[in-house]
Amino acid sequence: MTESQNLEPFVQQVRRDILRQVHAVNSGHPGGSLGCTEFFSVLFKEVMQYDINFKPDGENEDIFFLSNGHISPVYYSVLARCGFFDVKELNTFRKINSRLQGHPTTHEGLPGIRIASGSLGQGMSVSIGAAQTKKLNDDEHIVYSLHGDGELQEGQNWEAIMYAGSKGIDNLIATIDHNGQQIDGATKEVMPLNNIKDKFTAFDWQVIEVNDGNDLDQVRNGLRKARQLTGKGKPTVMILNTVMGNGVDYMMHTHEWHGKAPDDELLEKGLAQNPETLGDY
Numbered sequence: 001m002t003e004s005q006n007l008e009p010f011v012q013q014v015r016r017d018i019l020r021q022v023h024a025v026n027s028g029h030p031g032g033s034l035g036c037t038e039f040f041s042v043l044f045k046e047v048m049q050y051d052i053n054f055k056p057d058g059e060n061e062d063i064f065f066l067s068n069g070h071i072s073p074v075y076y077s078v079l080a081r082c083g084f085f086d087v088k089e090l091n092t093f094r095k096i097n098s099r100l101q102g103h104p105t106t107h108e109g110l111p112g113i114r115i116a117s118g119s120l121g122q123g124m125s126v127s128i129g130a131a132q133t134k135k136l137n138d139d140e141h142i143v144y145s146l147h148g149d150g151e152l153q154e155g156q157n158w159e160a161i162m163y164a165g166s167k168g169i170d171n172l173i174a175t176i177d178h179n180g181q182q183i184d185g186a187t188k189e190v191m192p193l194n195n196i197k198d199k200f201t202a203f204d205w206q207v208i209e210v211n212d213g214n215d216l217d218q219v220r221n222g223l224r225k226a227r228q229l230t231g232k233g234k235p236t237v238m239i240l241n242t243v244m245g246n247g248v249d250y251m252m253h254t255h256e257w258h259g260k261a262p263d264d265e266l267l268e269k270g271l272a273q274n275p276e277t278l279g280d281y
Helices: 003-025 030-035 037-047 069-081 087-092 123-136 155-167 196-202 216-229 264-272
Strands: 063-066 143-148 172-178 206-210 236-241
Touching: 003 030, 003 037, 003 069, 003 087, 003 216, 003 264, 030 037, 030 069, 037 069, 037 216, 063 069, 063 123, 069 087, 123 143, 123 155, 123 172, 172 216, 196 206, 196 236, 206 216, 216 236
Parallel strands: 063 143, 143 172, 172 236, 206 236
Antiparallel strands: none
């Protein structure tokens, strides 16, 4: 059995969790969450070195920041399935007084969440600050972050990207979810991103491209290569080419499911494409 076959049941269950969370409250962002399921699964199950006994400061462990906070359903599912909190708490997604708000928050103390996110464009700056803090504290662990491609239209990113390259922040691995979709349509129609690789290279970053960001082996190899590039004087970015809505056929290749929940019939159709593997909550 390959590594991917070992992890596929986990990925499949996370997809179910995403669909069920957003359906239960008729609210949330399934498209981008599904597109990043393989990334989150490999990162948290195989790559990151972290303490399950959550410490907000993340000292002496790898840490992760989700910048595009609207894809919280996949984040919450993976955190729960990795043991940060009880899987049953996924039932409270987006409900009043829940720790699992539509965009991650910190005031309720949900294990795994270090910053409130969802105001797009800010996560890069936070990640760079955390990476510099680790350097100042002689902490050799790595900071990981995830950003949407449409999010790169926010100018704050580029100031931060320029800063990280000029300061040699080489304990940072940023990943761009490059699915070509955003809330109002295709990124190439809203505001073309053109060649992201060339942009990061010009800002003195090391760049890794993963052609199929929904292939577990390719994601695994990309993250492992990125980790090997740390400590070499430059920050690293991984451009992850994904499909929005991956694993649920009617959600794929369109922005229409960026922020829309399936009805009862479509929920069942999506669940049928992803049979239960680890037990629903």
